[in-house]
Amino acid sequence: MEKDGAIVGVKATDKNMNPFTVTAKSIILATGGFGANAEMVIEYNENLEGFSTTNHAGATGSGIVMAEEVGADLVDIDQIQIHPTTDPETGYLFTEGLRGDGAILINKEGKRFTNELLTRDVVSKNILAQTDKVAYLVVNQEMADENASLAGYIEDGYATKGETIESLGSESGIDSSTLATTLKNYTKYVKNKKDEEFDRVHLTQTLEEGPYYIIPVTPGIHHTMGGLKIDTQTHVLDKKGNTIKGLYAAGEVTGGVHGGNRIGGNAVADIIVFGRIAGETSASEIE
Numbered sequence: 001m002e003k004d005g006a007i008v009g010v011k012a013t014d015k016n017m018n019p020f021t022v023t024a025k026s027i028i029l030a031t032g033g034f035g036a037n038a039e040m041v042i043e044y045n046e047n048l049e050g051f052s053t054t055n056h057a058g059a060t061g062s063g064i065v066m067a068e069e070v071g072a073d074l075v076d077i078d079q080i081q082i083h084p085t086t087d088p089e090t091g092y093l094f095t096e097g098l099r100g101d102g103a104i105l106i107n108k109e110g111k112r113f114t115n116e117l118l119t120r121d122v123v124s125k126n127i128l129a130q131t132d133k134v135a136y137l138v139v140n141q142e143m144a145d146e147n148a149s150l151a152g153y154i155e156d157g158y159a160t161k162g163e164t165i166e167s168l169g170s171e172s173g174i175d176s177s178t179l180a181t182t183l184k185n186y187t188k189y190v191k192n193k194k195d196e197e198f199d200r201v202h203l204t205q206t207l208e209e210g211p212y213y214i215i216p217v218t219p220g221i222h223h224t225m226g227g228l229k230i231d232t233q234t235h236v237l238d239k240k241g242n243t244i245k246g247l248y249a250a251g252e253v254t255g256g257v258h259g260g261n262r263i264g265g266n267a268v269a270d271i272i273v274f275g276r277i278a279g280e281t282s283a284s285e286i287e
């Protein structure tokens with residue numbers, strides 16, 4: 001709600017769709033990004049049509065739309081991050097910590113095709129270049145015993161198990177002899193501390209012994225880096241760069257904080273740092 005050029009409240013509905021209003025001397029938008037709003041995603045990046053999402057259903061971008069209606073400017077709105085390792089059916093996210101801990105990625109032909117530890121955008125691009133835009137995380141029991149997330153994925157049925165490389169191949173439909181060669185080479189790279197194919201530097205797991213597990217993955221929409229333009233004090237800015245009186249924003253609803261490629265972990269830093277600044281600034285500016 002706007003009065004004399006200042007934001008003075010919000011109109012809302014309760015769970016039974018009864019309308020009500022909240023008046024306030026300042027409003028902080030903390031409504032998150034728009035990664036679950038397929039229409040809005042395509043509006044800003046048509047290349048992402050058909051992608052699944054890792055986001056919760058509330059990531060609709062409604063805060064961005066509301067603020068635009070009172071003249072807010074947007075920044076980096078077409079910068080939408082896809083995460084390389086999500087479940088092809090549901091968009092469920094498999095942590096990249098799995099690759100950090102030693103998982104490798106192979107394609108349908110059973111071959112590695114990338115340094116698994118490159119940034120999200122590069123690994124995603126490399127997966128999308130593979131047959132059917134699908135890849136597979138390969139791990140073994142030793143890793144599952146040490147990694148609670150991985151143990152959970154296995155328990156929840158995301159992984160196919162093979163006692164040996166041969167059975168892993170036949171269970172997953174991937175050529176066993178190519179898979180065996182891929183794993184044999186990778187074991188050698190880890191032991192020699194040199195990845196001769198893709199220059200991966202963090203080589204921890206030899207993956208020499210089974211049982212093995214394979215998890216199919218494809219990139220999914222994960223984070224919307226663009227959003228409302230704010231200043232360092234979280235004031236929402238209009239298209240002329242002026243502050244919109246009474247309106248503040250923090251978190252994924254804003255843009256410009258992460259540039260074109262959010263680094264894992266930085267969203268939590270974003271919401272805590274800017275959430276706190278928004279609270280302090282808005283409280284201090286109440287007249």
Ligand SMILES: Cc1cc2nc3c(=O)[nH]c(=O)nc-3n(C[C@H](O)[C@H](O)[C@H](O)COP(=O)(O)OP(=O)(O)OC[C@H]3O[C@@H](n4cnc5c(N)ncnc54)[C@H](O)[C@@H]3O)c2cc1C
Nearest residue numbers: 030031032054055058062093251252253265266267268271
């Ligand atoms: C699977 C997954 C894993 C992640 N892991 C990490 C990680 O390890 N480290 C990291 O830094 N980041 C991670 N992120 C990103 C991070 O979680 C988000 O960027 C962050 O939670 C955004 O916080 P937020 O408060 O801005 O928005 P949100 O957490 O999305 O909260 C916004 C809330 O506002 C509600 N809302 C929206 N519109 C309205 C409306 N009109 N009226 C009322 N309510 C509304 C939404 O329903 C939601 O509850 C992950 C994201 C996902 C999806």
